[in-house]
Amino acid sequence: MQREKLFILVLSITGIGLILIASLAGIMTNDSGDPYLFTSLQGEDIEIYGGEGIYQNDSIYKAVMFQGFDWVGLLIVFPLFLLGIFQYVRGRFQAQLLLGSIFTYLAYIYLIGVMGNTFNSMFLVWTGLYSVGFLGVITILAGIDMSNFMQQIKPSFPRKSLSVYAIALGIFLPIMYLMQIFTAYATTNPPEPLEIYTTLELAALEIGIMAPLHILGGVLLWKKNKWGYILTIFLAFTAGITFMALSVSQILLSFSYQQGGLAEVIQMAVFGVIASGFSLAAFKHIED
Amino acid sequence: MQTSKTVIRLSTIIALLSLIAAGTGIFWQGEGNIYEFISLRGETVTIQGRGLYRYDSASYATQAIAQDAVTLILGIPLLITGIILYRKGSLRGQLLLTGTLAYMLYTYISYTFLSAYNEFFLLYVGLFSLCLFTFILAMKELNPEYIKQQISENIPRRGVAVFMMVIAGFLTLAWLGRIVPPLIAGTPPFGLESYTTLVIQALDLGIIVPVSILTAILLWKEQPWGYALSAVVLIKGLTMGAALIAMIIGLILAGVPVSPVEIIMFSGIALAALIFTLTLFRNIHEPIAA
Numbered sequence: 230m231q232r233e234k235l236f237i238l239v240l241s242i243t244g245i246g247l248i249l250i251a252s253l254a255g256i257m258t259n260d261s262g263d264p265y266l267f268t269s270l271q272g273e274d275i276e277i278y279g280g281e282g283i284y285q286n287d288s289i290y291k292a293v294m295f296q297g298f299d300w301v302g303l304l305i306v307f308p309l310f311l312l313g314i315f316q317y318v319r320g321r322f323q324a325q326l327l328l329g330s331i332f333t334y335l336a337y338i339y340l341i342g343v344m345g346n347t348f349n350s351m352f353l354v355w356t357g358l359y360s361v362g363f364l365g366v367i368t369i370l371a372g373i374d375m376s377n378f379m380q381q382i383k384p385s386f387p388r389k390s391l392s393v394y395a396i397a398l399g400i401f402l403p404i405m406y407l408m409q410i411f412t413a414y415a416t417t418n419p420p421e422p423l424e425i426y427t428t429l430e431l432a433a434l435e436i437g438i439m440a441p442l443h444i445l446g447g448v449l450l451w452k453k454n455k456w457g458y459i460l461t462i463f464l465a466f467t468a469g470i471t472f473m474a475l476s477v478s479q480i481l482l483s484f485s486y487q488q489g490g491l492a493e494v495i496q497m498a499v500f501g502v503i504a505s506g507f508s509l510a511a512f513k514h515i516e517d
Numbered sequence: 518m519q520t521s522k523t524v525i526r527l528s529t530i531i532a533l534l535s536l537i538a539a540g541t542g543i544f545w546q547g548e549g550n551i552y553e554f555i556s557l558r559g560e561t562v563t564i565q566g567r568g569l570y571r572y573d574s575a576s577y578a579t580q581a582i583a584q585d586a587v588t589l590i591l592g593i594p595l596l597i598t599g600i601i602l603y604r605k606g607s608l609r610g611q612l613l614l615t616g617t618l619a620y621m622l623y624t625y626i627s628y629t630f631l632s633a634y635n636e637f638f639l640l641y642v643g644l645f646s647l648c649l650f651t652f653i654l655a656m657k658e659l660n661p662e663y664i665k666q667q668i669s670e671n672i673p674r675r676g677v678a679v680f681m682m683v684i685a686g687f688l689t690l691a692w693l694g695r696i697v698p699p700l701i702a703g704t705p706p707f708g709l710e711s712y713t714t715l716v717i718q719a720l721d722l723g724i725i726v727p728v729s730i731l732t733a734i735l736l737w738k739e740q741p742w743g744y745a746l747s748a749v750v751l752i753k754g755l756t757m758g759a760a761l762i763a764m765i766i767g768l769i770l771a772g773v774p775v776s777p778v779e780i781i782m783f784s785g786i787a788l789a790a791l792i793f794t795l796t797l798f799r800n801i802h803e804p805i806a807a
Contacts, residue, residue, distance in 0.1 A: 267557055346714065436642050
C-alpha cells in the first residue's frame, strides 16, 4: 500500500474515532443547562448555559450552536466518513474528494470550536480533530492526480452555477460580519456576537479564510481551472453540513430558549439546501 | 531562480501593516488603570485597562507588547531583508522570506484569536489572512529538489532533525502538563485568566508539533521537503524564540513570576535555533549569476 494512502487511512480512522467521541460527549453530557447571568469584561449581561455538560461555561447561543454540530457530526458526518473510508480503500476517486471535503469540514468546524468555545474537557479532542482535518486536506490535495483530473469531471458538471454560488457566498459572508463590526465601531459598543468571548473568532475565520477561499474557488472554477473544481467541491460540502447543523441549532434555540424565530430557521435551512444541493450535484458529476 | 511578484507585493503589504499593528501596540498606551475582574470561572484577573490591550490581562498585555517589540526589531527587518534578497533571486532570501512569513502568520493568528477584541480586530484578521495566503504562495514557489541540491552535506542534518523532535516533545509535554491535570481536577487551567480558551496550546499541539515531527522525519530520511521545511521551521523557531525571551523579560520586569525551567528551556531553544539557522544558511550554495 502506498505510504500516502496509508497516512490518509490513519488520519481518517483517527478522525472518525475523535468525531464520535466529540459528538457523543456533547450529546450525552447535555443536561439542558441551568442558565444564569454573567457580566462580561465589556460590561454586557450574558446568559450562560450552565449545568454540568461540556458547554456549561458557554453562552446559550454558542452552547446550542455546537449541539447542532454534535448531532450533525454523529448522524451525517460519521456515516459519510465511514462510507468515504470504505470507498477510498477500493481506490475510488469520488471517495478521495469526499474524504478531502470531510477533512475540510473537520479543520473548519473544530478550529471554530477550539478557538471559540470556552475551554472544556473536549479541548484536546477538538485540537486533534482540527489538526487531523488540516493534515488530511494537505495530504489529499498532494495526492490528487491533476494530470487526469479533468477526465473525471463530466461535461454536465454545474460549473457556472457552482462558481456563481461560491462567489456570492464569498461576498455575502464578510458583508454580514463586517456590518456587525462596523455597527460596533459606530456605536462604541462591543459587537453583539462577542458575548463573553475573547474575540469574534467566527468572523475572523469567515472574513480571513472562508470568504477569500470561496471567491478564489469560484473565480478559478469559472476559468475552468482544476483547483477551482477541487476548492468549490470541498467548500460546498463544508457549507452544506455547516448550514444543516446551524438549522438544527436554530430549531433548538427557537423552541427551547425562545431565541430567534421561524424566519431564522427557514433562512438556515434554505442556505443548507442550496449548499448541500450544489455539493450533491458536484459529486454526481464526478466519474470514477 | 524565478521570483513571484505576487509574493513580493503581498509581503511588502504585510511589512507595512505589521509595522502599524506592532507600533501601535507598543507606543499607544492611552489612559486608564489596571483593574481586577472576576472571570466566569471565579478567578480574579488583573486587566491592563489602557492602550490597545486594555481588555487583556496585564500578563498577556505585557507579553503582547514584548512580541510587538520583537516583530518591530527583528520580524519586520528580516521580512524586508528576505524580500530584497528574494527579488535578487537568492535562495537564502527565499527561505528567509518564507520562514519569516511563517513567524508573521503564527503571530497574527495568535493576535486574531487570543487578543481581547479591540479596534485592531480587522487589522489582525487582514494580517492573518494575508500572511496565510502569502505563506501558501511562498511555499508553492519552493523547489525542494533544488533546495536539497544547494545545501551542502556539511549541515548537521541529524542534529537539526533531533532538534525538531526535541521542540515537538517539549511543546507536547509542556502543554499537556498544563492541560491534563486541570481537566482531571475540574479546575481552570493555569494561564486561562479572562480568556475563552488556550489559543497558543491549540496552535502548538494542532499545527507546530505535527509539522515539527514531519519535518524531522523527512530530514532524517534525506527527503527534499525535509530540507525545505527545516529552513522554514528554523527561522520561525528563531524568531518565535526571540519573542518568547522578550515576553519572559517583560513578565519579569512586570513582577510576574516565571518558572526557571521555562526560562532555561525557551532560551535554550532560541539559542539552538539561532545556531542551526546560521549553520544551515552558511551552507547554502548560491549559484553565481551569469
